[in-house]
Structures are given as structure tokens and as C-alpha cells.
Amino acid sequence: MTTFAIGDIHGCLPSLEELLRQIPTDAKLLFIGDIVNRGPQSLATIRKVMSFGKRAECLLGNHEIHLMAVYAGKRALGKGDTIQEVLDAPDCDEIIEWLRHRPMALFKHNYLMVHAACDWRWSLDDTLKYARKVEKFFRSDKWRDEIGEIFGRQQWDKSLKGKKKLRAIVNVLTRTRFLNPDGSMDFKQKWSPSETPKEYIPWFEYPGRKTADTKIVFGHWSTLGSTSWPNIFPLDTGCLWGGKLTALRLNKHPMYLSVKAPLYVKPW
Numbered sequence: 001m002t003t004f005a006i007g008d009i010h011g012c013l014p015s016l017e018e019l020l021r022q023i024p025t026d027a028k029l030l031f032i033g034d035i036v037n038r039g040p041q042s043l044a045t046i047r048k049v050m051s052f053g054k055r056a057e058c059l060l061g062n063h064e065i066h067l068m069a070v071y072a073g074k075r076a077l078g079k080g081d082t083i084q085e086v087l088d089a090p091d092c093d094e095i096i097e098w099l100r101h102r103p104m105a106l107f108k109h110n111y112l113m114v115h116a117a118c119d120w121r122w123s124l125d126d127t128l129k130y131a132r133k134v135e136k137f138f139r140s141d142k143w144r145d146e147i148g149e150i151f152g153r154q155q156w157d158k159s160l161k162g163k164k165k166l167r168a169i170v171n172v173l174t175r176t177r178f179l180n181p182d183g184s185m186d187f188k189q190k191w192s193p194s195e196t197p198k199e200y201i202p203w204f205e206y207p208g209r210k211t212a213d214t215k216i217v218f219g220h221w222s223t224l225g226s227t228s229w230p231n232i233f234p235l236d237t238g239c240l241w242g243g244k245l246t247a248l249r250l251n252k253h254p255m256y257l258s259v260k261a262p263l264y265v266k267p268w
């Protein structure tokens, strides 16, 4: 079956609808996460993605995890958040139930899909194994009481246990753009590599990364721009701030599709 991965939507429903008009109606859809927040129509976008049923799968991005934590009463809404309408919706409980059963990583048609990044020390199997740990937590009865404990600037270390380990995995998979020279995650830089001091290394360029031979599709980094780095397929092309919404056909010959988006919000 033809499968398209779709980049970060951030509630920009008109752009999603325009993009979908270019995708065959029987194609499978894999959303890369951050379908909600910051943009204008989070509620309608999430309902749209849910309405595809088995035709679509959706990774959890940092904004979905934030939404789950606000729902659980463990985090406050921030400036720029536009998810109140989801929290106020009559079907909010159903939306959160759906979200907490979504994956943190997928491997389809020989592409690894993550919202933001893989750790340079992780193989493909490690990445999927660690993603499953976080999914297991979200699907457990403890998620609501304990989701507040998975936020914070925890670096990855193999010896971590419990919530610290989950926190590091979530940071790698949903928040990372640059690494420091020692391989630790940077949590501040948000611009493109050309606008960022050279000591910060894009995660996919880190020497010795174990997934170097795996094709990786990811979103999250709207300012990245195009890259010719081997096996790297970025899909967040900044539809929120007047860039594009982009899809990538994963099987047959890889092919990008994109639609120009109106400006909703300036990046940061």
C-alpha cells in the first residue's frame, strides 16, 4: 500500500486539507507528531487525524505529550499554547485516550520515523525498544499521576532507571535538534545549523551515530531547511510560520509533496 509520512501540522488544518488533495485517498498516512498546538485549529486537526482510523498512524510529538500532561493537571498552559479548545471539547477524554495509545517511533517501509531525533549511541533496535518503554508508560494506569515526572532536562545514560530513563528517552525522541561536542543534548538552540555556532552539532551529523545506515524520517526542526545528509529526511518545513507542509512517499520511489502555507505564527 502506498504510504505517505506527513510533517508537523500544528493545527494548520487548511494546509493539511490542501496536501491531502494531492495524496491518493487509499494511501496510508503516517503523521510525524506535533499535529496540535501553536497554530489555529488544533481540535479540528486532531479530530481529522482520528477520523482516518486504521488508515493513519500518528507519532507523539512534544506538543501532544504536553497536551496530555496539561489534561492530567501536571503542567500549565504556556504562552503561545492554543490547545485550550481541545481541553474544553466534549470529546476531550476520547482524544486523550487516543493520544496515549499512539507510538513514539515506527519502522515502516525501511524508514525509521521519530518526531525529533535518535541518540547517536542507539541502534535501530534500541530506538524502537526505548520508544516502547515510553509507550508502555503512557498506556499504563499510572500515566495520569506520573506524567509530570517525564519532563526535565535529563541527559541519556544507559544506566538510568525508572522515570529518569523515560525523561531522557522523551527528550531524545521529541525534543532534540543539536548535540554538544560531548554528545549530550542541547536544549536551547532552535535555529538552522547555518545560524547556530559551529560547536553545536545537528544530531544526525554526530560522528559514529549507530543509525547512520538507516533512513530516518523526522519532524520538529522547522528551521532546519533542506539537508543532503545521507539517509536523513526532515519533514517539518515550518507550515506554522508561512513555510510549507510537507509529505514524503515512503514506498515506491521516495517523493516529496508540499503545499505553501499562510503565516500563522512567527517562529519563537
Ligand SMILES: [Mn+2]
Binding pocket: 034, 061, 062, 063, 115, 174, 219, 220, 221
Ligand atoms: Mn516538535
